[in-house]
Amino acid sequence: MERATLITGGSSGIGLAIARALGQDGYGITLSARRPDKLQAAAEELRSEGIDAVEVAANMAEEEEIRRVVA
Secondary structure, eight states: OOOEEEEETTTSHHHHHHHHHHHHTTOEEEEEESOHHHHHHHHHHHHHTTOOEEEEEOOTTSHHHHHHHHO
16 A cells, blocks of 8 residues: 655645655655745655655645645
8 A cells, every 4th residue: 555645834844854754654745835946845855865755836725725735
């Protein structure tokens, strides 16, 4: 069974640390945050470490953007 997780606020700090820990444990990671530049850099950093990570920039205060992230 493949395990996957969605990390909001994943472009830095605790969110990125959680993403890294779960990625090292074999989870596929979807990162989301408001700032596309920081988010892309974080996802690239994880991928360079061999972690399966994709990024979706979104403001989680907006319902439409939440739906887009989950899709």
